[in-house]
Amino acid sequence: xxxxxxxxxxxxxxxxxxxxxxxxxxxxxxxxxxxxxxxxxxxxxxxxxxxxxxxxxxxxxxxxxxxxxxxxxxxxxxxxxxxxxxxxxxxxxxxxxxxxxxxxxxxxxxxxxxxxxxxxxxxxxxxxxxxxxxxxxxxxxxxxxxxxxxxxxxxxxxxxxxxxxxxxxxxxxxxxxxxxxxxxxxxxxxxxxxxxxxxxxxxxxxxxxxxxxxxxxxxxxxxxxxxxxxxxxxxxxxxxxxxxxxxxxxxxxxxxxxxxxxxxxxxxxxxxxxxxxxxxxxxxxxxxxxxxxxxxxxxxxxxxxxxxxxxxxxxxxxxxxxxxxxxxxxxxxxxxxxxxxxxxxxxxxxxxxxxxxxxxxxxxxxxxxxxxxxxxxxxxxxxxxxxxxxxxxxxxxxxxxxxxxxxxxxxxxxxxxxxxxxxxxxxxxxxxxxxxxxxxxxxxxxxxxxxxxxxxxxxxxxxxxxxxxxxxxxxxxxxxxxxxxxxxxxxxxxxxxxxxxxxxxxxxxxxxxxxxxxxxxxxxxxxxxxxxxxxxxxxxxxxxxxxxxxxxxxxxxxxxxxxxxxxxxxxxxxxxxxxxxxxxxxxxxxxxxxxxxxxxxxxxxxxxxxxxxxxxxxxxxxxxxxxxxxxxxxxxxxxxxxxxxxxxxxxxxxxxxxxxxxxxxxxxxxxxxxxxxxxxxxxxxxxxxxxxxxxxxxxxxxxxxxxxxxxxxxxxxxxxxxxxxxxxxxxxxxxxxxxxxxxxxxxxxxxxxxxxxxxxxxxxxxxxxxxxxxxxxxxxxxxxxxxxxxxxxxxxxxxxxxxxxxxxxxxxxxxxxxxxxxxxxxxxxxxxxxxxxxxxxxxxxxxxxxxxxxxxxxxxxxxxxxxxxxxxxxxxxxxxxxxxxxxxxxxxxxxxxxxxxxxxxxxxxxxxxxxxxxxxxxxxxxxxxxxxxxxxxxxxxxxxxxxxxxxxxxxxxxxxxxxxxxxxxxxxxxxxxxxxxxxxxxxxxxxxx
Numbered sequence: 002x003x004x005x006x007x008x009x010x011x012x013x014x015x016x017x018x019x020x021x022x023x024x025x026x027x028x029x030x031x032x033x034x035x036x037x038x039x040x041x042x043x044x045x046x047x048x049x050x051x052x053x054x055x056x057x058x059x060x061x062x063x064x065x066x067x068x069x070x071x072x073x074x075x076x077x078x079x080x081x082x083x084x085x086x087x088x089x090x091x092x093x094x095x096x097x098x099x100x101x102x103x104x105x106x107x108x109x110x111x112x113x114x115x116x117x118x119x120x121x122x123x124x125x126x127x128x129x130x131x132x133x134x135x136x137x138x139x140x141x142x143x144x145x146x147x148x149x150x151x152x153x154x155x156x157x158x159x160x161x162x163x164x165x166x167x168x169x170x171x172x173x174x175x176x177x178x179x180x181x182x183x184x185x186x187x188x189x190x191x192x193x194x195x196x197x198x199x200x201x202x203x204x205x206x207x208x209x210x211x212x213x214x215x216x217x218x219x220x221x222x223x224x225x226x227x228x229x230x231x232x233x234x235x236x237x238x239x240x241x242x243x244x245x246x247x248x249x250x251x252x253x254x255x256x257x258x259x260x261x262x263x264x265x266x267x268x269x270x271x272x273x274x275x276x277x278x279x280x281x282x283x284x285x286x287x288x289x290x291x292x293x294x295x296x297x298x299x300x301x302x303x304x305x306x307x308x309x310x311x312x313x314x315x316x317x318x319x320x321x322x323x324x325x326x327x328x329x330x331x332x333x334x335x336x337x338x339x340x341x342x343x344x345x346x347x348x349x350x351x352x353x354x355x356x357x358x359x360x361x362x363x364x365x366x367x368x369x370x371x372x373x374x375x376x377x378x379x380x381x382x383x384x385x386x387x388x389x390x391x392x393x394x395x396x397x398x399x400x401x402x403x404x405x406x407x408x409x410x411x412x413x414x415x416x417x418x419x420x421x422x423x424x425x426x427x428x429x430x431x432x433x434x435x436x437x438x439x440x441x442x443x444x445x446x447x448x449x450x451x452x453x454x455x456x457x458x459x460x461x462x463x464x465x466x467x468x469x470x471x472x473x474x475x476x477x478x479x480x481x482x483x484x485x486x487x488x489x490x491x492x493x494x495x496x497x498x499x500x501x502x503x504x505x506x507x508x509x510x511x512x513x514x515x516x517x518x519x520x521x522x523x524x525x526x527x528x529x530x531x532x533x534x535x536x537x538x539x540x541x542x543x544x545x546x547x548x549x550x551x552x553x554x555x556x557x558x559x560x561x562x563x564x565x566x567x568x569x570x571x572x573x574x575x576x577x578x579x580x581x582x583x584x585x586x587x588x589x590x591x592x593x594x595x596x597x598x599x600x601x602x603x604x605x606x607x608x609x610x611x612x613x614x615x616x617x618x619x620x621x622x623x624x625x626x627x628x629x630x631x632x633x634x635x636x637x638x639x640x641x642x643x644x645x646x647x648x649x650x651x652x653x654x655x656x657x658x659x660x661x662x663x664x665x666x667x668x669x670x671x672x673x674x675x676x677x678x679x680x681x682x683x684x685x686x687x688x689x690x691x692x693x694x695x696x697x698x699x700x701x702x703x704x705x706x707x708x709x710x711x712x713x714x715x716x717x718x719x720x721x722x723x724x725x726x727x728x729x730x731x732x733x734x735x736x737x738x739x740x741x742x743x744x745x746x747x748x749x750x751x752x753x754x755x756x757x758x759x760x761x762x763x764x765x766x767x768x769x770x771x772x773x774x775x776x777x778x779x780x781x782x783x784x785x786x787x788x789x790x791x792x793x794x795x796x797x798x799x800x801x802x803x804x805x806x807x808x809x810x811x812x813x814x815x816x817x818x819x820x821x822x823x824x825x826x827x828x829x830x831x832x833x834x835x836x837x838x839x840x841x842x843x844x845x846x847x848x849x850x851x852x853x854x855x856x857x858x859x860x861x862x863x864x865x866x867x868x869x870x871x872x873x874x875x876x877x878x879x880x881x882x883x884x885x886x887x888x889x890x891x892x893x894x895x896x897x898x899x900x901x902x903x904x905x906x907x908x909x910x911x912x913x914x915x916x917x918x919x920x921x922x923x924x925x926x927x928x929x930x931x932x933x934x935x936x937x938x939x940x941x942x943x944x945x946x947x948x949x950x951x952x953x954x955x956x957x958x959x960x961x962x963x964x965x966x967x968x969x970x971x972x973x974x975x976x977x978x979x980x981x982x983x984x985x986x987x988x989x990x991x992x993x994x
Contacts, residue, residue, distance in 0.1 A: 039169040040215075042096060046103075046162045049093040053110070054155050056086050057117070058232070058330065061148060064121045065334045068128050068135045076125060086114065103158055110154045117147045137451070140342040145335060156312070233329040239286065239322055241266045241279075253309070253331055255302025269299045271306070282313065286322060291315055296332060308336035366441075366462035369448065374398040374416055377457065386432075419445045419458050429465070440469040476918055509756030512847060557691050561717040562602035564594065564629075571606070571627070575613045584617065585624040593631045595639055599715030604688050609643060611685045612708050616647035623648025623705070632711055643710040652700040660698070685710075742858050743767040745786040747777040747803065748820070749795040753843070757790060760850055766858075774803025775984065781807060786815060788857050791837070793821040798980045801835060806981045808836035816857040820845070899986050902939050903979070906932065910972045913951070917965045925964065926955035941978050947971050 060082045066075035090111060097103040120143055128135035138144075233253060235246035242265055246258045254261075254269055261268070267275045274297050285293050296310045310332040316324045360367050361381035369378040376394045384390060387402075394402065399412045415426050425446040432439045442465040448456045511530050519527060572588050579586035609627065616625045625647045633640040652660060660682050689696045692712055700706035744761055748754045749772050761768050769786070771777045773795040781789075789807075793800035800819055807813050818839040819832045832840050838857065841849055909932045916924045933948035947967045954960050 035172075039172075040166065043162050043166040043169060046093055046096045047159055047166070049089045049096070050155055050159050050162070052089045053086055053093070053114075054152070054232070056082050056089070057114070057148070057151060060086075060117075060121065061144070062334065064124055065139075065338075068124055068132075068139055069334070071128060071132065079121075083118065090114075100161075103161060106154050106158050110151065110158070113147055113151045113154065117144070117151065120144050120147060136338075136341075139338050140345060142339075142342070145339075233327075235327050235329070236316065236324055237266055237327065238324045241282070241325075244324065253307060253329070254299060255305075271298055271300055274298060282325070285313065285315065289315065289322070296336060307331060308333045367460070369457055369459045370416065371457045372420060372455065374400075374413060374458075383462075415443070415445055416458050419447050420455065423447050423455065429469075438466075439464050440466045442468075476920075503750075509753070509760065513756070513759050557604060558601040559599055559715070560602070561597060561599050563596060564598050565590070565596055567602055567606050567609075568627075568629070571609055571613060575617060575625070578614075578617050579625055582617065582620070582622075584620055584622065586617075586626070587624070588627040589629070591628075591630045593634075594629055594641060595714075595716050597717045597719055598639070599717045600712070601692065604692065605712070608685050608688055608710060609645070611682070612643075612645040612710070615682070616645055616649065616706070616708075619706075620647045620649035637716050638713065639716055640711055640713050643712070644707055645710075646705065646707040648705040651702040651704050651706055652698070653702055654700075657698060657700065738765050739854065739858055740765045741767075742788070743769070743786045744788045744790060744858075745777065745780065746770045746790050747772075747774060747795070747800065748790070748792040749773055750792075753792070753820075760847060761854075764854060766854075774798030774800060774806070775980070777803050778806055778811070778984070781811060781813060781815075788854070789815055789817045791817050791819050793819055793832075798984075801831070802977060802980045804832070804837050805835040805977065806984070810981065810985075818853050818857070895986065899939070899982075903983075907972075907975060907979075910968065910975060914965070914968045914972065917968055920961075922955045922958055922961065926952055929955060939982065941974055941982075944971055944974050947974075 060079060063075045063079060063082075067073065090107070094104075094107055097107055120138075124135050124138050124144070127138050233247055233249045235250070236244045238244055242263055243261050246261055248258060250261065251257050256269075267279065270278055278295065278297050281293065281295050284290070292312065292314050294310060294312050296308060298306050298308050300306060308331075309329050312328045314326045315322050316326050357378075357380075360378075363380060363382065365380075366382045366386055367380040368376055368383055371377055375396050375398055379389075379391070379394050384394070389402065400409050403409050403412075411428070411430075415428055418426050425444060428443050428445075430441050430443065432441050441462050443460055443462045445458055445460045448459050450456050507530075511527060514527050515524075568588055568590055572586075576586050613625065613627065626645070628644040628646070630642050630644075631639060632642040686696050689710055689712065694710060694712040696711075697709045698706065699709075744766050746754060746757050746761075746768060748757065748770065754770050758768050758770060769780065769784070771780050774791075775798040777789070777791070778798070791800045791804060795803075798806075800821070804817055804819070807815075807817065816838045817836065818841060819837045820841050820843055821832075839853055841853065909928060913925060913928050913932065916928060929948050929952035933945060933952060947970065951964055951967055951971075954964050
């Protein structure tokens with residue numbers, strides 16, 4: 002039992018020691034495995050971070066290479082780089098998931114990498130546009146700033162992992178020491194089981210060796226990774242001698258690590274840079290600065306030079322500096338870019354100096370303001386003209402400099418307009434100087450930076466005193482010209498009406514007289530009257546045509562037509578005239594000539610009629626021919642040559658240049674022998690030139706004359722002629738019986754009343770006659786008619802106003818045929834717009850009157866339905882509205898208001914026109930506003946809206962070129978509608994009485 006107890010005690014101790022040893026061994030194994038896992042973990046993290054840094058550096062070099070060379074090869078692998086970077090970041094994210102601080106840094110790294118990638122893409126896109134654009138982006142140093150921030154984050158993350166790696170190694174070493182101690186204690190305590198303990202210890206040693214081998218392998222892999230990284234790492238002692246250097250040094254310097262080990266770092270530095278670099282690291286050593294960064298050049302083995310960026314960390318142990326840990330990367334391209342940017346900045350300063358010199362020597366006043374209106378720059382002219390210095394202007398506003406409140410507000414408003422609209426603004430001002438008043442034109446415009454952001458406002462001021470004076474003279478001349486043009490147009494209208502109206506009576510009465518039984522000598526007298534009337538009408542038409550051409554009032558149409566129809570009509574008419582003189586007359590249309598053309602058939606007929614009339618008139622015997630051939634032809638265009646030849650008296654060669662002059666004949670006795678005014682050829686030449694054609698004449702006295710006309714036409718189709726051209730004239734009918742039909746004649750000339758009445762009575766028509774538009778309206782209110790023949794120019798109310806009133810106020814759809822002797826342009830279109838169905842020029846032919854009767858009084862409903870639909874649609878929109886005025890329900894007050902309206906509106910419109918001509922836009926704005934208020938009670942169609950538009954344009958000074966046309970339209974609209982309003986007011990006053 003005593004023996005058993007010691008044994009048991011020893012056994013207990015042994016068992017306890019075994020248990021302790023087992024427990025200790027188990028704990029050591031856990032620590033070793035944990036240490037191994039942490040070593041692998043930290044190595045993997047460092048490897049992923051180094052991979053990201055290498056790839057980022059590679060991407061930066063690739064983009065830089067593409068920016069400088071434009072070679073796409075540099076950026077061909079960018080997508081692969083991005084893919085590998087994202088893979089490395091995902092790996093690092095998984096490994097660092099349990100480290101909150103590293104997770105935050107990793108998120109920062111992701112954001113910076115995203116910014117870097119976007120900036121690189123921006124540089125690539127810019128380089129595709131132009132080299133300068135890409136270099137400007139590179140020069141902004143934004144890429145370098147992002148790269149520096151990425152490097153900082155990566156270094157912080159790697160530094161933390163290095164600390165963790167060192168801690169893991171220390172824990173592994175501590176585990177080994179603790180295991181040895183446990184083994185010794187166990188051996189002393191359990192001598193009996195030494196073999197077992199030794200076996201156990203041997204097993205632990207084997208495990209530890211395996212862990213150390215794994216650690217060594219990991220360190221080897223890490224060293225290989227460092228060697229293969231895109232940067233150089235090396236260590237140096239406190240004297241600056243290399244103690245370790247990675248293999249990457251050969252790619253950068255041409256030296257192998259073995260060639261540099263033990264040598265001083267200055268062997269790689271150019272001599273002129275050695276003092277600066279040495280002083281940098283001396284200060285780091287003396288001041289114990291843990292980390293520094295320096296960019297400097299190094300020498301390549303073969304005398305080349307590269308720029309590097311070196312990060313240096315002090316290596317210390319127990320408070321003593323042992324050496325330097327350095328990381329070097331190649332920044333040659335960045336440094337060259339920086340140097341280039343520095344050069345560009347210096348060039349910009351020189352450029353600014355030159356610009357300032359140019360501005361100071363410019364004859365204009367030039368200045369630049371910021372968005373708050375403060376002057377940033379003024380040129381010498383500004384300072385000299387206004388007697389100011391830079392100290393008195395720069396940084397000040399116009400309010401600080403100019404004490405005049407009115408001009409200050411105007412300039413500030415102009416600046417505000419430029420800033421808000423981002424468009425230039427022009428304004429004029431008068432500067433009072435000792436040598437007199439000077440008119441200045443100021444042009445203000447916005448200034449933008451390269452990102453299209455508004456920086457400020459710049460202005461040019463120019464002395465336009467002479468130009469203002471010339472402009473005032475031009476305004477006066479324009480007013481005089483407009484007055485002369487208006488007088489000329491009115492003269493043409495009056496002359497046309499006053500001459501053609503009695504001519505209509507003479508020709509009409511002569512035609513009626515020829516239809517009565519006459520004796521032979523009476524028949525001859527009437528025939529002479531008719532011939533004289535026809536000659537006089539030709540003379541009148543020629544004079545009016547020439548006047549319209551000179552005034553620019555003849556327009557050339559472009560409509561489809563049949564050329565053969567024109568030739569057929571001419572052939573019929575002139576064959577009869579030629580036969581009267583026993584002349585041979587022929588027309589020849591060559592087969593190559595297109596039959597369907599686009600142009601002005603009326604002017605072509607007029608030209609050929611003039612030439613053929615002259616040819617027959619000046620030919621006593623022989624022939625007259627018309628030949629038409631193709632001169633030039635394209636797929637949709639043709640130039641035709643019209644030749645009119647005769648065997649007449651001919652023209653002397655000296656007289657040929659004069660025959661196209663107005664009132665000119667070939668010889669002094671031509672007029673006495675053949676008659677005429679000498680206007681036909683002048684009109685012909687001008688009509689040809691208006692159509693971009695040419696005329697040529699060859700002649701020989703006693704032999705004959707040939708006129709050649711070249712005219713361009715479009716080529717159309719038969720379908721276009723049928724649907725787009727003029728409708729064919731109505732075919733002749735036997736005289737119809739219109740019994741039961743009624744016609745209202747609205748005509749102020751008694752002779753013309755009688756001519757129309759006698760002509761209409763021959764058709765068994767019932768006829769009523771009134772003397773003006775006002776009487777016609779009163780008659781139509783009480784009676785009905787089947788057709789209205791409406792003269793245009795009448796007293797009290799003319800045909801335009803009466804027709805408009807009948808359509809819009811009476812809402813009648815009775816056919817209205819306008820009769821006029823006027824030659825004003827666009828009159829036919831104006832008549833149709835206000836609701837007339839047709840237009841007949843006076844003096845009219847009986848056939849024309851017959852055509853109108855057949856069209857509107859016979860049962861040809863299809864010819865009228867479309868026009869009535871248009872009339873009905875037009876009648877739904879009244880041209881004036883006095884309903885608001887009539888709500889007053891007091892005839893006396895209504896009359897007074899209308900008299901004020903009648904006295905102020907027309908005079909106001911005329912004054913508005915004069916102000917617009919003078920370009921006094923402020924006065925135009927005020928008067929238009931006043932007139933708009935006057936037109937609020939008595940509304941004229943579109944007039945109120947036009948006044949609002951004029952007011953707005955004058956206020957904003959935009960679309961000023963539209964103001965005068967709108968005023969002219971308003972004046973015409975008022976005078977057109979004024980008699981209708983007066984009639985309605987009178988009618989309401991009578992009703993209230």
